[in-house]
Amino acid sequence: MTAASATPAAIADYEIVRMLAEGNNGRFYLARPPARLGLAEEFVALKVFGDRIGEQAYERGVRELRAFAAVRSPHLVRVFDAVLDDRFAYAMEYLPLGSLAAPAQPLPMPTVMVVLEHAARAAHALHEAGLAHGDITPTNVLLADEGDGRIGGRLSDLGLARLLSPGNTLTGLGRATSVEFMDPDLLAGARPSRRTEIWALGATVHRALSGAGLFGELPDAQPLLAIRKVLAGAPQLHPGLPPEVAELVGECLAAGDARITSAREVADRLAQMSST
Known part of the structure; x- marks a missing residue:
């Protein structure tokens, strides 16, 4: 199965646009966030973990994400939401310039x-x-x-x-x-x-x-x-x-x-x- 054919149309109430990358333990998707979040951003990055998890693991993950989101630093990515829909996923701000591992353009x-x-x-x-x-x-x-x-x-x-x-x-x-x-x-x-x-x-x-x-x-x-x-x-x-x-x-x-x-x-x- 190709990456394109494996890309779902939606995950929970997120509309999936395309897959961004495959990282540790899951995939990153470019997605349109649901209206319930009230975000100004048109797109978010949605990380979906590869393994199925239970309610207790989901609760642990949400607690950790809430603690992460509560830390005040302009240099931490913003986390918006976490959902459990077959697999655990969380939404964060989408930064199209890439990463240090794969920058969109050469960096001095x-x-x-x-x-x-x-x-x-x-x-x-x-x-x-x-x-x-x-x-x-x-x-x-x-x-x-x-x-x-x-x-x-x-x-x-x-x-x-x-x-x-x-x-x-x-x-x-x-x-x-x-x-x-x-x-x-x-x-x-x-x-x-x-x-x-x-x-x-x-x-x-x-x-x-x-x-x-x-x-x-x-x-x-x-x-x-x-x-x-x-x-x-x-x-x-x-x-x-x-x-x-x-x-x-x-x-x-x-x-x-x-x-x-x-x-x-x-x-x-x-x-x-x-x-x-």
């Missing part, structure tokens, strides 16, 4: 740094509210038109898989290449935290500014092999990174007390770099 390095800075500030806001995003990757850093030709960043796609499918193994939490952005402590059973998300920010900065992975290119179709490669090796910084970026990434990945302790510090250093 200073702009990429600004977008990364905004993602780090969003992560800090979540952390201050007692939340962990759980899935910080370039795919989940969206590009927003800030006006006057400026492009900013929005952190999106909260990692709800750990709540909706708590029994899943790590290989079921997304594409194998997502392992690149996971602190190895998570692979050993740790829960997402400020500390593990600093690692994810460092890996995201590295990929966005170098185009390379910390562990080379991981086999997307072989998740166990990808995990084995990460656990067996040490992250390698790309030699083409500017020295100040390499230093920042190294401190995001550092062991023990040498690791940066807050996403705000990551953001501040990126802001300083982008302005020089």
Whole structure:
């Protein structure tokens, strides 16, 4: 079945226009929101999870989304609604410029740094509210038109898989290449935290500014092999990174007390770099 033939005409009371992308644990659709939401936006992005879930998992997901939506940060994507119609779905603002993983147009390095800075500030806001995003990757850093030709960043796609499918193994939490952005402590059973998300920010900065992975290119179709490669090796910084970026990434990945302790510090250093 092709992606086009598999695209439904509607999901719950959302009119589906087309599929935008296939991401971790589900698909993103461009959709027209129902009138009940009273939105000025003509379109929203609707994420639909691939697995069927029950009422309890739905309630957990809604609680997490409400907490996410309550955090006050201009750099978090806006969440509008959550529905359960055969599968769990939630609606968020539609940002047509793409993501750091797939931008609609080439981005100069200073702009990429600004977008990364905004993602780090969003992560800090979540952390201050007692939340962990759980899935910080370039795919989940969206590009927003800030006006006057400026492009900013929005952190999106909260990692709800750990709540909706708590029994899943790590290989079921997304594409194998997502392992690149996971602190190895998570692979050993740790829960997402400020500390593990600093690692994810460092890996995201590295990929966005170098185009390379910390562990080379991981086999997307072989998740166990990808995990084995990460656990067996040490992250390698790309030699083409500017020295100040390499230093920042190294401190995001550092062991023990040498690791940066807050996403705000990551953001501040990126802001300083982008302005020089």
